[in-house]
Amino acid sequence: MLKKSNVLHGPLTSEELSEAERFWIQFEQEKFFSEEFKSLKDSKIENESPLYNYIPYLDENRLIRLGGRLEFCNLSINEKHPLILPKNSWLTTLIVRREHNKVMHGGTASTLAQVRSNYWIPKGRQLVKKVIRNCFICRKYLAEPIDQLTSPLPSDRINQTPAFSVCGLDFALDLSTSITSESCKYPILFYLLAELPEHIHLELVSDMTTNSFLLAFRRFLARRVKNPETHPELKVGDVLIEENTKNKLLWKLGKIERTLPERDNKTRCYELKTSGRLLKRTVQHLYPLEL
Numbered sequence: 001m002l003k004k005s006n007v008l009h010g011p012l013t014s015e016e017l018s019e020a021e022r023f024w025i026q027f028e029q030e031k032f033f034s035e036e037f038k039s040l041k042d043s044k045i046e047n048e049s050p051l052y053n054y055i056p057y058l059d060e061n062r063l064i065r066l067g068g069r070l071e072f073c074n075l076s077i078n079e080k081h082p083l084i085l086p087k088n089s090w091l092t093t094l095i096v097r098r099e100h101n102k103v104m105h106g107g108t109a110s111t112l113a114q115v116r117s118n119y120w121i122p123k124g125r126q127l128v129k130k131v132i133r134n135c136f137i138c139r140k141y142l143a144e145p146i147d148q149l150t151s152p153l154p155s156d157r158i159n160q161t162p163a164f165s166v167c168g169l170d171f172a173l174d175l176s177t178s179i180t181s182e183s184c185k186y187p188i189l190f191y192l193l194a195e196l197p198e199h200i201h202l203e204l205v206s207d208m209t210t211n212s213f214l215l216a217f218r219r220f221l222a223r224r225v226k227n228p229e230t231h232p233e234l235k236v237g238d239v240l241i242e243e244n245t246k247n248k249l250l251w252k253l254g255k256i257e258r259t260l261p262e263r264d265n266k267t268r269c270y271e272l273k274t275s276g277r278l279l280k281r282t283v284q285h286l287y288p289l290e291l
């Protein structure tokens with residue numbers, strides 16, 4: 001039993017840590033390389049030994065070290081003749097973990113290089129890979145997002161339709177305003193989904209209000225969209241709003257009395273009844289009443 005006066009207090013010193021490591025490495029080497037330990041005391045090694053190719057020898061602390069041809073090199077003893085660690089020892093796994101942390105969770109190559117600066121592990125690459133595979137921090141960093149099949153393309157993007165039948169739009173505030181006048185300074189882009197440069201229709205609006213947008217949208221429809229199929233189907237009897245001024249609330253209500261189909265049996269013009277009068281309007285000037 002240790003007497004109380006012999007017990008040391010305070011943090012462990014580097015000498016104590018080195019001594020403990022030396023003790024446990026020797027303990028594991030004797031456990032896993034018991035035959036080699038016996039024969040190396042006589043500076044011999046059996047041909048059948050798994051350590052035969054490493055030309056091992058026992059140093060002054062009775063630790064098995066790697067031989068080799070670097071004896072007269074200026075490197076440290078651990079670099080010239082690293083300690084041989086058994087691959088299946090738990091101590092070896094702990095040492096590889098420590099070296100892996102030292103290289104800030106580096107990959108297999110950097111961890112293995114760090115390990116080999118002091119130790120030699122037969123088939124060490126496999127062990128290093130296993131340690132990294134089980135490292136929680138590395139698993140977090142190497143985690144991949146779940147792969148999911150992309151959804152099928154919508155029919156609008158894969159079927160042939162007339163130009164501008166299907167399009168997107170956006171306000172383009174970052175375009176230079178030097179080309180615009182005072183009253184129209186917000187360019188608005190209508191673009192095809194293909195987004196080729198020649199497939200862009202540019203409209204200018206004076207501000208970013210709904211009314212300005214609707215006017216620009218109608219100008220765009222009048223210029224580009226010739227196919228009435230892109231509009232909701234209008235039928236006789238539908239109540240519509242007839243455009244007159246910017247303010248939608250001031251627009252007159254109308255009722256479709258008659259459709260006026262053209263030669264291709266498509267209707268682009270309607271006869272409307274509004275306030276006792278009959279009017280003819282093209283489809284671009286008609287809005288379904290949103291009820």
Ligand SMILES: [Zn+2]
Nearest residue numbers: 105135137138
């Ligand atoms: Zn790691």
